[in-house]
Amino acid sequence: MTTTSAPLARGSALRETLARHVLVADGAMGTMLQDADVSLADFEDYEGCNEILNVTRPDIVAEVHDAYLSVGVDCIETNTFGANLANLAEYGIEDRIYELAYAGARLARTQADIWSTPEQPRFVLGAMGPGTRLPTLGHITFAELRDAYAEQARGLINGGVDALLVETTQDLLQAKAAIIGCQRARATAGSDALIMVQVTVEMTGTMLLGTEIGAALAAL
Numbered sequence: 001m002t003t004t005s006a007p008l009a010r011g012s013a014l015r016e017t018l019a020r021h022v023l024v025a026d027g028a029m030g031t032m033l034q035d036a037d038v039s040l041a042d043f044e045d046y047e048g049c050n051e052i053l054n055v056t057r058p059d060i061v062a063e064v065h066d067a068y069l070s071v072g073v074d075c076i077e078t079n080t081f082g083a084n085l086a087n088l089a090e091y092g093i094e095d096r097i098y099e100l101a102y103a104g105a106r107l108a109r110t111q112a113d114i115w116s117t118p119e120q121p122r123f124v125l126g127a128m129g130p131g132t133r134l135p136t137l138g139h140i141t142f143a144e145l146r147d148a149y150a151e152q153a154r155g156l157i158n159g160g161v162d163a164l165l166v167e168t169t170q171d172l173l174q175a176k177a178a179i180i181g182c183q184r185a186r187a188t189a190g191s192d193a194l195i196m197v198q199v200t201v202e203m204t205g206t207m208l209l210g211t212e213i214g215a216a217l218a219a220l
Helices: 007-020 030-034 049-056 059-070 085-089 094-115 142-158 172-189 213-219
Strands: 076-077 124-129 163-169 194-199
Touching: 007 124, 007 194, 030 049, 030 059, 049 059, 049 094, 059 076, 059 094, 076 094, 085 094, 085 142, 094 124, 094 142, 124 142, 142 163, 142 172, 163 172, 172 194
Parallel strands: 076 124, 124 163, 163 194
Antiparallel strands: none
């Protein structure tokens, strides 16, 4: 086991390692949790809200991280894909964004540090899913979405992630809100965590709302 860099300077180590060689990340978190013996009580009656397990069954989440780390992955994602405004609002617990993001980050950080060696440091990617509210379609305002992403990013950074991974965005404004939210959280914390962004491309070759990927990348 090695001691990783200070929480607010973790991004530098990840950047340096990426410059040297390709890193391998883990696989699906949700699929692994579905195979675990989880009760409705473990979900605090919020059935299907995997992020609740970060506080009620951290042992199960840690086991998932360990399963991936044991086969040699370099990076693990936090169990926070759904720790966002849209998903948690469906359960009426949108006020727990920071709590669940922070708990998920701390769990992943702990397990990554346990498995780290001088030859193979392990890194933590803060998973930030897209939710279901798209600003371009008027489901939510840009400012609301930006601030919710900032709150989630704040919890992930304070929990010790090396990078913020904005996943599977479907709307260009959604991606922009996420990036600005992450930048604000990072600036507030004095963190150098990387910001990574994924977009979802349909079979038509465009994003869900018809945006061409070239235009999307230019705009971001």
